Every structure is written in structure tokens, then in C-alpha cells.
Amino acid sequence: MSGEHLLSKLAIKNTSGDLEALLAFKSATKDQYDELTNPSGVLNLGVAVNKLQEEVILKKLNSVNQVVKEDLEYFDPTGTLPFREAIADIFNRHFNVHKQVESDQIMVVNGVTSGIDVITSVLCDPGDAILVSEPYYSMFVTDVSLRAQAEVHGVQVPLEEIQLPSQVTYYEQKLKELASKGIKTKMIIICNPHNPTGKCYSRKAIGALLRFANENQLFVLMDEIYALSVYRGKDVSSAGTVESSDDVLFPFESILSWSNLEEFIDPSLVVIVHGLSKDFCMNGFRIGWIVSPWNKNFMEAVSVTSVFSYQASLVNSMMAKVLGDREFIDGFINLVSTNLLDAYNKTTSYLKQNNIPYTPAQAGHFLWINIKEPLLTWKNNNLKPGEARLTSTDQLTFDDEYAMWLDTVNRGRIYITAGVNFKASEPGWARIIFAQPWDKLKVGLDRLLAFTTSSEPQS
Numbered sequence: 001m002s003g004e005h006l007l008s009k010l011a012i013k014n015t016s017g018d019l020e021a022l023l024a025f026k027s028a029t030k031d032q033y034d035e036l037t038n039p040s041g042v043l044n045l046g047v048a049v050n051k052l053q054e055e056v057i058l059k060k061l062n063s064v065n066q067v068v069k070e071d072l073e074y075f076d077p078t079g080t081l082p083f084r085e086a087i088a089d090i091f092n093r094h095f096n097v098h099k100q101v102e103s104d105q106i107m108v109v110n111g112v113t114s115g116i117d118v119i120t121s122v123l124c125d126p127g128d129a130i131l132v133s134e135p136y137y138s139m140f141v142t143d144v145s146l147r148a149q150a151e152v153h154g155v156q157v158p159l160e161e162i163q164l165p166s167q168v169t170y171y172e173q174k175l176k177e178l179a180s181k182g183i184k185t186k187m188i189i190i191c192n193p194h195n196p197t198g199k200c201y202s203r204k205a206i207g208a209l210l211r212f213a214n215e216n217q218l219f220v221l222m223d224e225i226y227a228l229s230v231y232r233g234k235d236v237s238s239a240g241t242v243e244s245s246d247d248v249l250f251p252f253e254s255i256l257s258w259s260n261l262e263e264f265i266d267p268s269l270v271v272i273v274h275g276l277s278k279d280f281c282m283n284g285f286r287i288g289w290i291v292s293p294w295n296k297n298f299m300e301a302v303s304v305t306s307v308f309s310y311q312a313s314l315v316n317s318m319m320a321k322v323l324g325d326r327e328f329i330d331g332f333i334n335l336v337s338t339n340l341l342d343a344y345n346k347t348t349s350y351l352k353q354n355n356i357p358y359t360p361a362q363a364g365h366f367l368w369i370n371i372k373e374p375l376l377t378w379k380n381n382n383l384k385p386g387e388a389r390l391t392s393t394d395q396l397t398f399d400d401e402y403a404m405w406l407d408t409v410n411r412g413r414i415y416i417t418a419g420v421n422f423k424a425s426e427p428g429w430a431r432i433i434f435a436q437p438w439d440k441l442k443v444g445l446d447r448l449l450a451f452t453t454s455s456e457p458q459s
């Protein structure tokens with residue numbers, strides 16, 4: 001028998017999924033649009049990167065890029081001390097911490113993706129359930145399952161309750177439902193600020209979820225990867241104009257800032273992740289970190305596996321210099337929120353002008369948009385033989401949404417993320433990334449509208 005057939009059961013399970021979406025993603029990243037060199041390439045409005053400060057961060061990186069002999073050596077796989085000290089400094093100066101974060105409470109990993117894998121392996125057994133409110137960042141599913149073999153179970157929270165404490169009732173129902181099937185729930189993930197809606201949770205909502213987790217002895221993974229990418233409603237004075245009744249602005253409050261955390265939960269159940277990819281615009285460096293000031297056993301257990309999430313020594317030394325430069329970092333963090341606000345305003349004006357509803361956001365690189373009308377037009381222009389015309393958006397299905405999404409990448413040459421990937425509650429939602437220069441973004445939005453509403457049928 002050939003070795004090709006002798007893979008582990010886990011590997012076989014991991015490779016047996018639907019590869020169509022992966023291929024579309026590959027084509028979007030391989031054949032990227034460039035105004036001059038590749039105008040027919042795919043315009044990427046799908047991958048959450050913030051391109052607005054590219055020149056600033058490149059200049060800074062090139063100024064600290066010097067290789068010394070220590071960079072050739074092995075080092076502490078949980079991250080070099082100067083780097084962990086620089087990360088602690090970021091928390092202590094920018095997360096309004098209740099108690100100073102220490103460098104030994106931090107473990108550096110190669111990306112938050114890797115961090116979630118490590119955390120899940122340490123906290124969950126195969127088959128354990130992890131609750132996440134829908135819509136959610138789709139990669140949570142693979143992050144917790146590919147190696148750790150835990151499973152995300154979505155909790156359907158209506159959009160209007162996503163910032164509110166009332167959402168806890170949906171978690172309670174899900175927990176009961178899983179228990180009745182003999183499935184053990186071990187953890188909840190709270191993504192605050194939230195991907196894909198760009199909203200911040202109210203303190204009351206987090207409090208209710210913490211109490212729920214505590215009562216049921218569940219770990220709480222706080223994914224705060226967009227903590228410093230808040231651009232509206234950072235505090236009362238910068239709240240700006242409220243756009244509509246669903247535009248409820250809460251300031252982002254890191255779990256590290258809670259002075260009375262013990263009143264809600266045993267803090268040893270709480271873990272935080274953050275990293276370079278979003279707030280510092282360096283996705284490609286593949287660096288994230290896990291923080292748990294309250295659970296030494298947990299930190300020991302994750303650090304045992306740190307040899308598998310080792311990063312380049314050179315990146316540690318460069319990042320110690322970049323994050324350790326307080327003047328640069330403070331200016332950079334301000335610039336990020338100013339630029340995001342500007343891009344958000346331009347994008348939302350465009351959406352309003354073109355009658356595309358969206359969920360008002362306050363953080364992150366994305367907007368959660370309602371594309372039911374373009375989807376209906378696309379669907380009716382691309383009916384299969386024998387299919388009847390649809391008369392209302394209520395008749396749309398997730399299959400229609402998926403088919404349009406594939407067509408949008410393959411023929412329309414725009415990559416967005418379809419709501420079905422985030423487990424949206426109904427067809428016709430998508431996430432677009434607006435944190436990119438307006439001239440390129442506008443080409444993408446124009447293409448998206450023109451393509452979905454054009455009467456040219458699917459080939």
C-alpha cells in the first residue's frame with residue numbers, strides 16, 4: 001500500500017473538506033490587482049489587512065533592520081525578554097490595565113492563529129465544544145479543530161443584541177442543547193472588538209458572559225487583536241455622530257482593565273490574545289502573543305509547547321526595537337485610528353450613495369454590509385435552466401450567496417468574504433475590508449456593484 005494512504009485519521013479528516021473556497025482564496029492572493037502591472041488581477045477586499053500606514057511601518061522596519069550574531073542563535077522559545085518587555089509596555093500604556101502586566105505573563109507565538117491552536121490544545125480535549133457568537137471570524141473553526149480537535153459551536157445572536165447582556169440567554173440555550181447530546185463545553189471565545197461587525201461589546205455584555213462562563217466553569221478566550229484599531233467612540237469625547245439607531249458606540253475596554261474581575265469570574269479562567277497582524281499592520285511577520293496574568297499552570301502548559309510556535313530570532317530583536325520605541329508607537333497608534341476613521345467615512349458615504357446598507361462599525365478594518373439587493377439581481381441574471389425568477393430577497397439561499405461569491409472572485413475579479421463563511425443568520429451579507437487606499441478601494445467597490453448588477457449571465 002502506498003504511503004499516500006497511510007495518513008493519520010486526523011490528517012484524512014482535515015483534507016477531506018470542500019476545497020473550492022480555498023482555491024478562490026489562493027487565486028485572490030496569487031493574482032492580485034495592480035493598477036499598472038496587473039489591472040485585471042483580483043482586487044482583494046477580503047483579507048483583513050490594514051494597508052493605510054504601509055509606508056510608515058516600512059520606513060521604521062528598515063531603520064531597525066540590522067542582523068547581529070545573537071540573531072543566529074536559538075533563544076527562549078516563549079519570546080526574547082526584551083521583546084516580551086516591549087509587549088508588556090504596550091499593554092501597560094495602551095490597555096488601561098488595572099494591574100501592570102509582567103513579561104513572564106506573556107508568551108510570544110507565531111501569530112494569534114497559532115496562539116489559538118496552542119490554547120485550545122492545552123484547555124480542550126478532542127470533541128469538546130467552544131461557543132462563539134454568530135457571525136464570527138471564520139478561522140476560529142480551523143484554529144481550534146485542525147490539531148486540537150475541539151469544535152466551534154455557533155451561538156446565534158441577533159445583530160441587534162451583539163453588544164448587549166441579553167445575548168447570554170442564547171449561550172445558555174446552546175450549552176443545554178450540547179449537554180443533552182453529551183457534548184462537553186469547555187470554552188467561549190469573545191472577539192472584542194468584534195470581527196466581522198466592527199463593534200465593541202458593552203461592559204455589561206462582557207460581564208454577563210463572564211458570569212455565565214464562571215457558573216459553568218468555562219474558559220474565556222478574549223481575542224483582543226483589534227484593541228488598538230478603534231476609530232469611533234473610543235471615549236465619550238471622540239464618539240462622533242451616531243449614524244442610526246443600530247449605531248451604538250461603546251468604548252473598547254480590555255479585560256486587563258477590569259479592577260473587579262473577581263466579582264464576575266475566577267480570573268484563572270481568562271486568557272487574552274493580541275499580536276502584530278492588525279494593530280501594527282504586520283500580518284506577514286507572523287507574531288502574536290498569549291497573556292494570562294492569572295493562571296500560572298496554564299502559562300506553564302502553553303510554554304511547554306512553545307518550541308512549535310518559535311518565531312525568528314531576528315523578528316524578536318526587530319520587534320523589541322519597534323515596539324520599544326514609545327514615541328514611534330504612540331504616534332503610530334494615533335495614526336492608525338485617524339486613517340481608519342477617514343477610510344470608514346469615505347466607504348460609508350459610498351455605500352449610502354449606492355443604497356447598500358451596512359452595520360455601523362467602530363473598530364477593525366472591515367464593514368459588514370447587506371448585499372441582498374445585488375444578490376437578488378445577480379441571482380435573477382444567472383438562473384439555472386428551469387429555475388424560476390425570484391421576486392423577493394427572502395427567497396435567497398446560502399447556496400445563491402456562495403455561488404455569487406465564487407463568481408465574484410472568478411469572473412468579477414473581486415475578493416470579498418461572503419456572510420455564509422461567518423455563519424451569518426441569513427443570506428445576503430458580506431464583509432469588506434476598507435483599510436486600504438481609497439483609489440484602490442473605490443475600484444473594488446465599483447467593480448463589485450457593476451459586476452453583481454450587470455445582466456451578463458454566468459458562463
Ligand SMILES: Cc1ncc(COP(=O)(O)O)c(C=O)c1O
Binds near residue numbers: 048111223275276
Ligand atoms: C479576530 C481574529 N483573530 C485572529 C486572527 C489571526 O491573526 P494572526 O495573523 O495573528 O494569526 C485574525 C485575523 O484575521 C482575526 O481577525
